[in-house]
Amino acid sequence: MPLKSIRQALNEALAQEMRRDPTIIVIGEDVAGGAGSDGQRDAYGGVLGVTKGLIGEFGEARVIDTPITESAIMGAAAGAAVTGLRPVAELMFSDFFGVCFDQIFNQAAKFRYMFGGKAKTPLVIRTMIGAGRSAAAQHSQSPYGIFTAVPGLKCVVPSNAYDAKGLLIQAIRDDDPVIFCEHKLMYDLRAEVPDEPYTIPFGEANVVRDGNDVTVVALARMVHYAMTAADELSKDGIEIELIDPRTTSPLDEDTILESVERTGRLVIVDEATPRCSIATDIAALVADKAFAALKAPIRRVTAPHTPVPFAPDLEKLYIPSPEKIAAAVREVYGYGR
Amino acid sequence: MPLKSIRQALNEALAQEMRRDPTIIVIGEDVAGGAGSDGQRDAYGGVLGVTKGLIGEFGEARVIDTPITESAIMGAAAGAAVTGLRPVAELMFSDFFGVCFDQIFNQAAKFRYMFGGKAKTPLVIRTMIGAGRSAAAQHSQSPYGIFTAVPGLKCVVPSNAYDAKGLLIQAIRDDDPVIFCEHKLMYDLRAEVPDEPYTIPFGEANVVRDGNDVTVVALARMVHYAMTAADELSKDGIEIELIDPRTTSPLDEDTILESVERTGRLVIVDEATPRCSIATDIAALVADKAFAALKAPIRRVTAPHTPVPFAPDLEKLYIPSPEKIAAAVREVYGYGR
Amino acid sequence: MPMQLNRDDLIRAYRSMATIRRFEERVQEEFSKGGIPGFVHLYAGEEASAVGVCQHLGPKDYIASTHRGHGHSIAKGCDVGGMMKELFAKQGGLCGGKGGSMHIADLDQGMLGANGIVGGGPPLVVGAALTAKTLGNGHVAVCFSGDGASNQGTTFEALNMAVVLKLPAIFVFENNQYGEGTGFSYHCGSRDIAGRAAGFGLPAVKVNGDNFFEVHEAAHEAIERARSGGGPSAIEVDTCRFYGHHSGDAQLYRGKDEVKNLREQRDCLKHFRTRVSEAALLEADALDAVDAEVAALVDRAIVDARAAESPDASELLTHVYVSY
């Protein structure tokens, strides 16, 4: 199978779906770029090139550059979705949700319920998450915990190119509003990705690695850090079971619970801040539904309760590291032995 | 001691602090009301009357009615706070945070960190939370979990008039941004409240009721539902220890952990929706730091993962009830006996 | 302009306005009696705005409304019985009792919903207009907003976006002089909504909302422009509300006799009656017949709403997602 980067996988997913369904549009800031300028159209194709080339094939009517106006972008997408289009809107950085969240959580996500089931809002919001680029406090956050908390919204957090394509196609075909979180440091990460379209159902976790000693749940970039830790640990004979939920809403509770039933030990790795987060969400789930099986405290390896610092040295300490993950696993593994 | 409603307690706290410190201003929509109209000034004094009378004593320069423009209100408060005032801004309903959250979580809450400790942002945001008034999906939410998740922001959720006054005065004197959540159904709830100003420190939970069987943590209106449940339960000889954290950020972890060390059993009651919430936050805390003491699964009694329904019968089912709380406690109490 | 309207059009317009008036008056009564939960914001006094605009719209054209949405819903063709059941939180309500007055909606009638968020509607109308433009179906989207909402950032963003994308969108600003208890002369720095909107690069006019025909004419022009690819427009309707901001509002911000004078001097239904009689377009008893007809309709709706069942408990958990 051909190797493709996450960028390529996402671009391919968008192009293939847009070919299939003329009601799909892409809308956002510089999703093409060069509008109203003397230079090239498609000058950017998205600030990180994910939508590059789409305007060439699908034209300005379906690949829509906008002013800097996130509330109008999200509202346009929500309003278009509820009236018959399937918009894929871009929120350049997820950190910007604060200027437009009403259109997402009070409007798009609640239409169906408020209107007694009459509305359908097939909306996809693509957005960038993650620290590690020295982009500082307002361009490095991972607010998927907040997105997950919203009833009516679905939240996707892919960790590799294969999942990225299948989950994005699923998101586009899905009849509910979906927020799709792309980690800014992973766009060039390559994996085998089929050329033909395929979907990955929401709410089905990926067991990245089997093991019977400790269950580790990790998301996005942390999946790869957890794998690094796993290799280290297995040298010492500690075999972790690594679970990538892939979607946080819906969450595949069964796969996590079944694994903990077996291992009795759980570590959750999350690049987001620690309060009221997906890490606490999964810990609470297990402390309720798999309590009897638990042999050790549930440890969370997360960012600290601080904004993201600019200085690379500080940022490196901010982000969970393979070392910290391994240390937490060792602690949990050793507990009560 | 005189009995006062939460409304009176808050109003008194504001008036007393404004007398003490001329840099304190109140700003928001209809915090007085009647601006630019032919009728009375102070026509509202806040839509629920909390700021009534302040404009009479302190004038238009310090009690500022605004257009409907939450981003400008929160930004004005943040900008004023960082330049020398102590604004108490009103976000009428917390459900409206989606139109102005950037100014709160990316600006006010991050100034100090981003600027290397040079900024001080003594800002209070008063806002209304809670279901039960048939105000439907966009006027009934309790997003304090989202506020708690924000590093740099403090979050207060009072449950009675005595705490309301002491916590609001603390919030006003506090040098960090504080969001102060008032439950819309509790304004008329009365308690003994001293006439003189006093403060209640943040991060100190209130043990509302002592007991050794099951620890119950509840917030705001749920504290009272938990008390009702407690009376029921104690008839059957089950004595709960009821803890009201009062502030979710900072959270008094020690009081909760010490209690669970004793009881070994925990139920968390939260009116908010269940995902990535303060309920999961506290469950995760205990599943990590008090694991050894746990004798039963940690149960959460929360709203379902749905928007708030309009119909009173449905809304009643949406909100945790004393019956549901008692049932959860019984389950946890009976576990493993 | 009445000339453009034949007898049926006039009757249709009057019936719509009279239905709204009667609906709101009866809702006020029922609310006071306690039959209607939550908050209601009544539209009485502003009927000519909703009807003058919606007369030009078909069910496949869209409107987005505000917290004060009953009038827009009726003008757009929503079923009065279903509306009343919704306000009473009953089965058979337009939203099955899950939305209520503040979220009343009927997508089949192109009514995208009342909105609990001031300024929530304008971005959504950009989207509905974008659908129309993308599908090239000649439909338009109309956004109703209040004077207070005209200051909200989302509203301004929607205006600019509609101009940039040359969308078939019409922004109707119903200036009833108040945002809750705060007066227009205070909250709107420019004291001129249409003028401020015009600065965004779209045609914007001011009309007298007491005069159905003025609204109708201005809306005709803007909507035709939109349908024919001419892009967005704005209309500021000078109007007034006969009740409080919400039912139960003490209205202390009102001047002495303000409401009394409004009802006497600025009643758009009275104005309509006078106009059509003077122009000998409709006879008084034809209009009286309509009044009687809509009174019966609304009263029947209330009887039915009272009698209807509350939603089944299972409804708490339905309609969160299409699939999950």
Next chain:
Amino acid sequence: MPMQLNRDDLIRAYRSMATIRRFEERVQEEFSKGGIPGFVHLYAGEEASAVGVCQHLGPKDYIASTHRGHGHSIAKGCDVGGMMKELFAKQGGLCGGKGGSMHIADLDQGMLGANGIVGGGPPLVVGAALTAKTLGNGHVAVCFSGDGASNQGTTFEALNMAVVLKLPAIFVFENNQYGEGTGFSYHCGSRDIAGRAAGFGLPAVKVNGDNFFEVHEAAHEAIERARSGGGPSAIEVDTCRFYGHHSGDAQLYRGKDEVKNLREQRDCLKHFRTRVSEAALLEADALDAVDAEVAALVDRAIVDARAAESPDASELLTHVYVSY
């Protein structure tokens, strides 16, 4: 207008502009070499805007800046050494290395910070102006925004709020014709920022940003008006950027030779030099001396920044709260 400015003023103005230019040119070099982490957005080409405005401000007057904040910081009096250390993420940086280019700030100099959020600054300036009005200290607050930011809802809200509260606020829109790679003629429906702002009910003018003196004059008027209780104003500065949106931008959206022509025909420093020499206000060698002086200053700042230590690991957890 040069007449109003004495020799010292002119030298001061030129020094400030020249410092910005040199700062940005050297930052571009260092960024390319990899010494500067993260994103940087360079201000070269727009110097006359920041300096023409800030010449009228004292340390107790406030400014809010944008992601493109180096020029505003220098014009407002921030220490170049501390700025450079901040960009290099080092100890001794204005924010201790925790903010970086996008959050560079110095409250002691009245610089409320660059901002990573487009449209983040305008509401904050409303607040700073509110402080000045409340304390009655005669200070003013200036908001720098780009043409792209002029479409953001927060910006419009701030304009209206400033008018409603009659605040000593000045909104300076630096129109460099682009928001990232999207042209002004596309993203601004009115194609006229000042005109659109005027619709909000405040005086708004357009000036040529290549001409320091035009900016200086317009800013003088607006700032004096604000100081004397005359309320807010807006100024649209027609300007241009010599580099990409951010360092590393391929700038494919630029026309052929666009940057070359801008540098030749629209260089505000060249324009200043010509003006003052023609008017015989300053001799070439006085200006050359300034160039040499600022070159040394900036080069030294880079040497120091390179040599400085990274923040101590403990800094990760400090400054989240005053107390917690």
